[in-house]
Amino acid sequence: GQQVMQIPQYQHVQEGEDFTTYCNSSTTLSNIQWYKQRPGGHPVFLIQLVKSGEVKKQKRLTFQFGEAKKNSSLHITATQTTDVGTYFCAGGGYNFNKFYFGSGTKLNVKP
Amino acid sequence: DGGITQSPKYLFRKEGQNVTLSCEQNLNHDAMYWYRQDPGQGLRLIYYSQIVNDFQKGDIAEGYSVSREKKESFPLTVTSAQKNPTAFYLCASSIVREDTQYFGPGTRLTVL
Numbered sequence: 001g002q003q004v005m006q007i008p009q010y011q012h013v014q015e016g017e018d019f020t021t022y023c024n025s026s027t028t029l030s031n032i033q034w035y036k037q038r039p040g041g042h043p044v045f046l047i048q049l050v051k052s053g054e055v056k057k058q059k060r061l062t063f064q065f066g067e068a069k070k071n072s073s074l075h076i077t078a079t080q081t082t083d084v085g086t087y088f089c090a091g092g093g094y095n096f097n098k099f100y101f102g103s104g105t106k107l108n109v110k111p
Numbered sequence: 112d113g114g115i116t117q118s119p120k121y122l123f124r125k126e127g128q129n130v131t132l133s134c135e136q137n138l139n140h141d142a143m144y145w146y147r148q149d150p151g152q153g154l155r156l157i158y159y160s161q162i163v164n165d166f167q168k169g170d171i172a173e174g175y176s177v178s179r180e181k182k183e184s185f186p187l188t189v190t191s192a193q194k195n196p197t198a199f200y201l202c203a204s205s206i207v208r209e210d211t212q213y214f215g216p217g218t219r220l221t222v223l
Contacts, residue, residue, distance in 0.1 A: 008151075016184060042201055042214040043154070088153060092209055099209060101146075103153035 004091050004101030005027075014110050020104035021078050023072040023089035023110040031066055032072040037104070043088060046074075079109045115214035117202050124222050132187045134202035142208045143185035146201045147171060147191075148217075154201065160185055161208050174194045182202070189220065196222045 005024045010050055013019050023032065031050045035043040047056055047107060049065035056063045062075045073092075086106045092099035115136040117119040124130045132179075142161050146154040156169030174193025179185055189196045199219050205208065205210040 016133065035212075041216050043203075043212075045211045045213065048211060090212075099156075101154040101156075106151070 001095050004089060004100040004102045006089055006105055008105055009103065010079070010106045010108070012108045012110065013079050015081060016078050019083070019107055020087075021074050021075040021087050021107075023074075023091070025070045025091060027086075028069045029091035030069075032069075033091055034063060034074055035088045035090065035101075036074075036085050037088065038085040041085075081109050081111050083107060084109050115202060115204050115213055115215040117200075117218050119218060120216065120217055122220045124220065126222055127175065127191045129191060130220065131219070132189065132200055132202075134185045134215060135183055136185075136204045136213075136215075137183060138213060139182070140204035140206050140213070141180075141182070142205045142210070143179065143205045144205075144212065145175070145177065145185070146203065147189045148199045148201060152169075155159055157200075158188065159208070196220060202217050 018094055033048045034046040036046055037043045047063050050104050052069050053067045054065040060077045064073045072089055086104040088103040088104045118133045144159040145157040147157055148154050155171050156168055157171055157175050158168035158169055158177040163179055163182050166177050166179050174190055176188045201217045201218050202215040205212045
């Protein structure tokens with residue numbers, strides 16, 4: 001069945017370095033959502049992308065949805081210690097019956 | 112103050128006992144979900160409900176049961192048939208399926 005794959009599983013960066021996590025689906029997604037989960041916390045919605053090729057920015061975060069609507073990325077410029085956490089993508093197909101979360105990328109930022 | 116609440120935050124149970132986790136939302140959302148998260152892993156869908164008195168199995172429904180008698184409430188029962196119940200359980204809701212999901216703070220269940 002359709003699943004959403006996410007890489008890398010872990011990423012350790014020095015504060016100030018950039019970070020990117022990638023999300024891939026074997027089938028076309030109706031939309032892609034990104035969530036952040038701080039250590040010990042619960043996932044919090046960041047953004048939703050709907051259109052093919054869409055790019056959205058939130059301060060140092062840049063989100064992209066691929067032209068084929070099968071992949072997405074989240075890029076953080078100049079990471080800060082407040083960026084620490086696990087970033088999840090989530091998406092579903094057009095039949096609205098299946099909606100999957102990626103396995104997440106755990107980001108650790110060294111000060 | 113609108114939101115989604117789960118109780119309790121921590122729960123300990125003896126092996127072989129059924130336990131019910133509470134999830135309440137006052138966001139007027141139609142859809143509600145239960146996820147299980149194991150250490151270092153992603154979210155796996157247990158059950159979801161798109162409307163009152165209706166719910167569907169997710170990917171790992173075996174050993175769990177739910178009810179949706181009210182729009183605001185979606186309790187999850189972890190039965191003794193669940194082989195590995197110790198985990199972090201997250202409840203979420205959204206206006207409709209496929210929409211932004213709002214998560215509760217979660218319940219950490221430990222079965223001794």
